[in-house]
Amino acid sequence: MRVLVIDDDALVSSSLKTILEADPDIQVVAIGNNGFDAIELYKSHRPDIILMDIRMDGMTGIEAAEKIIASDPDAKILFLTTFSDDEYIIKALRLGSKGYILKQRFDSIIPSLKTAYLGQNVYGEEIIGKLPSLLKEDDKAGLENYGLTERELETISHVAEGLSNKEISEIMYLSEGTVRNYISTILEKLELRDRTQLAIFYYKKRG
Amino acid sequence: MRVLVIDDDALVSSSLKTILEADPDIQVVAIGNNGFDAIELYKSHRPDIILMDIRMDGMTGIEAAEKIIASDPDAKILFLTTFSDDEYIIKALRLGSKGYILKQRFDSIIPSLKTAYLGQNVYGEEIIGKLPSLLKEDDKAGLENYGLTERELETISHVAEGLSNKEISEIMYLSEGTVRNYISTILEKLELRDRTQLAIFYYKKRG
DNA sequence: GAAAAAAGGTGACATTTGTCATGATCATTA
DNA sequence: TAATGATCATGACAAATGTCACCTTTTTTC
Secondary structure (H helix, E strand, O other): EEEEOOOOHHHHHHHHHHHOOOOOEEEEEEOOOOOOHHHHHHHHHHOOOEEOOOOOOOHHHHHHHHHHHHHHOOOOEEEOOOOOOOHHHHHHHHHHHOEEEEOOOOOHHHHHHHHHHHOOOOOOOHHHHHHHHHHOOOOOOOOHHHOOOOHHHHHHHHHOOOOHHHHHHHEEEHHHHHHHHHHHHHHHHHHOOOOOHHHHHHHHHHH | OEEEEEEHHHHHHHHHHHHHHHHOOEEEEEOOOOOOHHHHHHHHHOOEEEEEEEEOOOHHHHHHHHHHHHHOOOOOOOOOOOOOOOHHHHHHHHHHOEEEEOOOOOHHHHHHHHHHOOOOOEOOHHHHHHHHHHHHHHHHHHHHHHHHOOHHHHHHHOOOOOOOOOHHHHHHHOOOHHHHHHHHHHHHOOOOOOHHHHHHHHHHHHH
């Protein structure tokens, strides 16, 4: 089994190589440090399976996986991560990638790799346990704890309706400039960048 | 363990009662034939767990489960179905209900019930195996009938992540101008006005 | 009663976004 | 072969957006 290892922590990736190659069935064909490496090395080496970190600088493992799967729908990718990062689990599953395992469980990496190689899906216990809450829409704590004023909350709901500043100003009987100021303040409070991110934030919280 | 059994096939529900009560730990407190029964009998008997068919006349098991969970968020519900009906699996998972098992496997019903009773989630092998493709289909659902190209769909998902044109262009290896053109085309195809409405559209099509 | 918070405003400014015209390449299809 | 559709690109332009500095007036709160 030819494996491609991608991890932005060189210590981790080289440790993985050592661990994996202790098994006679496994050969690490290359090591990369980011999503771009993953794409290039996959093309040039055509490994049987990719073992990749999710959180990386520049391009996340998920994004790299998207591109790789776009070019080769049969690509097998096993994700590694330090903690089970909720927002990524769904994305990883959506990709149809083979499994998602946690970095802590070093002893489970090799068996998981072999299982994935055989075409089976591998999901850690942690993942399965989290599925319902991930899919459930109630992980919305609400917008109430961000120090937002009444008028700001009102403004947010209009942004989430897809209205422009001008339209919002007409509905709320305000000048367009005031609406812009409100949104600017909201963005700062919520640590967001633009109205699109605000709308997304809103829908992730509420639905 | 006090169980409520709901199945619109009287033969099935009475068979289930017989099978379940062969176990000394289990007591079937009531039997219902539809979703309305489920809600009423849950209120009046307060069983530890409900074993319910998904496909039923009038109200599906899913709908009944929604109402029951709305009134008692801790309600434990285990679904039964003749075949693993894709469209319902996601809905059942979203409810956070305890598991989803297949009717054929009579021998697994009792162990599953006991596991669910202990608060663990129970998913049949078939379900786990289908998750990726289910989520994937769920992903494309809704966006498919608008004549969007692959690259356009890819672009949409990035917009829905809250990325700017510049960021999208870097990820997709495109010029910023191309991304703008893509989005412009997408907006026209979907009859939307700006990227915020696009993100909202995206999130309304799924969770 | 003073201070703070909320509500509302203006004008200027840089950036982002969306549109349009126009062109190129490549693969598929009629 | 010709036509189409998907892909990718430019440059120019107008409109929308977000930020900043700086105001006023009420309402709450200390």
